[in-house]
Amino acid sequence: MADSETPKAVPAARSDRSPWNWLLLIPIVLPVLTPLFNHDSPRLWGFPAFYWLQFLFILVGVTTTTIVFRMTRK
Amino acid sequence: MGDHITEIVVFTLLFLLVSGMGFVAARWRAPKDMEHLDEWGLGGRSFGGWITWFLVGGDLYTAYTFVAVPALIFGAGAAGFFAVPYTIIIYPLFFLILIRLWSVSHRHGFVTPADFVRTRFDSPTLALLIAITGIVATMPYIALQLIGIEAVLKTMGVTGDSMLARHAPIIIAFAILAAYTYQSGLRAPALIAFVKDTLIYIVIIVAVIYLPYKLGGWGTIFDAAEAKFDASPNPNDGITLNANNQIQYITLAIGSALALFLYPHSITGVLASKNRNVIKRNMSALPAYSFLLGLLALLGYAAIASGVKPLADPATGKVDSNTVVPLLFDMQFPAWFAGVAFAAIGIGALVPAAIMSIAAANLFTRNIYKEYLKKDATNAQEARVSKITSLVVKVGAVACIVFLDPQFSIDLQLIGGIIILQTAPAVALGLFTRWLHRGGLIAGWVAGMGLSMWMLWQIPNAATGRAHFGGSAFPLSDFGFDTKRTIYVGFVTVLVNLLVAVIATLILRAAKSPEGVDGTTRDDYFADEGDPRIDKDVVATVDRPSST
Numbered sequence: 001m002a003d004s005e006t007p008k009a010v011p012a013a014r015s016d017r018s019p020w021n022w023l024l025l026i027p028i029v030l031p032v033l034t035p036l037f038n039h040d041s042p043r044l045w046g047f048p049a050f051y052w053l054q055f056l057f058i059l060v061g062v063t064t065t066t067i068v069f070r071m072t073r074k
Numbered sequence: 075m076g077d078h079i080t081e082i083v084v085f086t087l088l089f090l091l092v093s094g095m096g097f098v099a100a101r102w103r104a105p106k107d108m109e110h111l112d113e114w115g116l117g118g119r120s121f122g123g124w125i126t127w128f129l130v131g132g133d134l135y136t137a138y139t140f141v142a143v144p145a146l147i148f149g150a151g152a153a154g155f156f157a158v159p160y161t162i163i164i165y166p167l168f169f170l171i172l173i174r175l176w177s178v179s180h181r182h183g184f185v186t187p188a189d190f191v192r193t194r195f196d197s198p199t200l201a202l203l204i205a206i207t208g209i210v211a212t213m214p215y216i217a218l219q220l221i222g223i224e225a226v227l228k229t230m231g232v233t234g235d236s237m238l239a240r241h242a243p244i245i246i247a248f249a250i251l252a253a254y255t256y257q258s259g260l261r262a263p264a265l266i267a268f269v270k271d272t273l274i275y276i277v278i279i280v281a282v283i284y285l286p287y288k289l290g291g292w293g294t295i296f297d298a299a300e301a302k303f304d305a306s307p308n309p310n311d312g313i314t315l316n317a318n319n320q321i322q323y324i325t326l327a328i329g330s331a332l333a334l335f336l337y338p339h340s341i342t343g344v345l346a347s348k349n350r351n352v353i354k355r356n357m358s359a360l361p362a363y364s365f366l367l368g369l370l371a372l373l374g375y376a377a378i379a380s381g382v383k384p385l386a387d388p389a390t391g392k393v394d395s396n397t398v399v400p401l402l403f404d405m406q407f408p409a410w411f412a413g414v415a416f417a418a419i420g421i422g423a424l425v426p427a428a429i430m431s432i433a434a435a436n437l438f439t440r441n442i443y444k445e446y447l448k449k450d451a452t453n454a455q456e457a458r459v460s461k462i463t464s465l466v467v468k469v470g471a472v473a474c475i476v477f478l479d480p481q482f483s484i485d486l487q488l489i490g491g492i493i494i495l496q497t498a499p500a501v502a503l504g505l506f507t508r509w510l511h512r513g514g515l516i517a518g519w520v521a522g523m524g525l526s527m528w529m530l531w532q533i534p535n536a537a538t539g540r541a542h543f544g545g546s547a548f549p550l551s552d553f554g555f556d557t558k559r560t561i562y563v564g565f566v567t568v569l570v571n572l573l574v575a576v577i578a579t580l581i582l583r584a585a586k587s588p589e590g591v592d593g594t595t596r597d598d599y600f601a602d603e604g605d606p607r608i609d610k611d612v613v614a615t616v617d618r619p620s621s622t
Contacts, residue, residue: 014600016170024166031159032324038152038315046286046293050314054158055368058361061162065169065358073351 027061084413096254114259132267137222137423147374161364196590205441214486219423229400273418298379325562338433349603435463514579522571
């Protein structure tokens with residue numbers, strides 16, 4: 001893909017591909033599965049499941065993006 | 075307003091502090107030459123992890139969000155909590171997309187999303203549509219930041235009888251904001267964001283620990299909310315979702331997530347970072363703000379439990395539910411702490427307002443002024459035009475609030491989120507493939523916009539008695555389905571947009587319509603900090619033998 005027009009053509013075939021990227025699907029899919037978390041019980045510290053589960057999903061998101069970042073860092 | 079003196083003093087002092095910082099920011103990480111759009115409009119493209127975190131966080135989670143989301147929870151319950159899944163989905167979704175945008179922009183010196191579309195699809199018309207969409211979607215968003223400040227001022231009793239007296243504090247605040255944005259550019263909100271976010275974090279952490287302690291625990295708070303919703307006649311409120319609003323909840327979360335990073339001001343924040351790793355790392359660090367937003371949203375329930383009654387607008391007599399959170403602080407906390415909380419919201423309005431006006435100004439400069447009015451504009455001229463446009467944009471926002479019904483800005487912002495989604499096929503998909511024809515993208519944009527307007531026009535709002543633009547939840551029964559379920563307008567229209575773009579592409583390709591020249595190469599999408607910038611003139615004339 002190195003173009004002859006670019007003065008200092010960098011080595012071709014750089015890529016963001018990595019099997020680790022599949023992990024990113026988890027925090028995208030979890031929060032849209034409303035039947036999974038649309039309940040009042042069980043409550044945690046007074047929070048209905050609907051709320052504490054979605055807070056938990058934030059942590060899932062942080063964990064997966066952190067793993068992918070670490071494993072794909074160049 | 076005698077009993078609010080302490081709050082007003084604390085608010086004013088903190089406000090003056092950040093104003094001072096805004097002016098000093100011009101010398102922070104001082105550039106060699108401020109007369110360049112990269113410096114004024116993108117802070118020198120040099121921000122590291124921490125600055126980017128504060129800047130983008132302060133940019134995406136605006137003062138309006140901080141007042142409106144709890145107000146929504148206060149009024150409707152679980153449906154308002156969509157802000158949390160929305161801000162969970164967004165980061166993994168954009169993890170791989172934004173680094174490509176950053177890379178190609180770094181390589182070609184793009185300042186706006188429309189710059190990218192211009193070069194990628196070789197179509198000034200498509201770029202113009204993207205730029206206009208961005209400006210139109212951003213303007214009401216700036217005006218809404220003023221509504222955030224106004225909610226706080228109302229609570230402190232700073233209101234007047236005449237139109238001018240009522241709006242004087244906001245006009246002064248925005249004049250100061252306009253002055254230091256003009257002088258310091260993106261460095262001003264970047265520096266102020268540190269103060270804003272620190273204040274917000276302190277306020278929220280104190281609130282979510284202290285309020286349940288005072289109100290009898292989170293369990294009691296949720297029970298109070300449930301009791302309120304059980305008693306209300308509205309079938310769609312409650313502390314969990316029901317069968318009818320789940321699709322709306324999901325599609326609104328996905329649609330809003332897609333829209334958020336297409337907004338010009340988010341892209342400005344991302345392009346200001348110095349390399350790919352800064353962006354990637356931030357995608358896992360920014361959810362800290364989502365946590366904050368979720369906790370803040372629940373203050374809407376705390377307000378129910380402590381019996382907050384939202385204030386009525388002195389001029390119109392309409393109840394302003396945006397005053398719910400300020401009132402809660404006014405009621406439950408000592409005056410000095412309420413003052414800090416109000417300052418956090420007020421300053422919280424300034425950071426995004428500054429970035430949004432810079433982003434809108436950059437769009438005008440790069441994609442309208444330079445493209446159509448003065449093709450040979452120098453870097454210094456670009457910077458000057460952008461600075462002046464940022465002033466015009468702010469005057470426009472203030473005028474919207476002073477002279478028009480604020481409801482008009484809220485409607486426009488609702489529309490804004492949906493129309494900015496219509497740029498997704500060109501901007502987001504364009505980063506991965508050039509398969510869609512430029513004419514197809516234009517056709518898709520037109521179809522998506524038209525359908526969006528029609529659907530929004532159809533939606534009434536029972537609560538305010540308005541017949542049109544009453545919300546973004548479209549009843550599926552209007553499409554002929556036998557159901558009470560609703561769906562997010564933007565989700566439907568962006569799919570239609572894409573479908574039309576695909577069909578038009580197939581037709582145009584069969585008709586052998588010229589597709590233009592792609593100004594980018596595959597490797598541009600993976601470029602990083604050390605890679606050199608491509609000289610624009612060399613790319614513009616592809617057949618010229620390589621100079622330099």
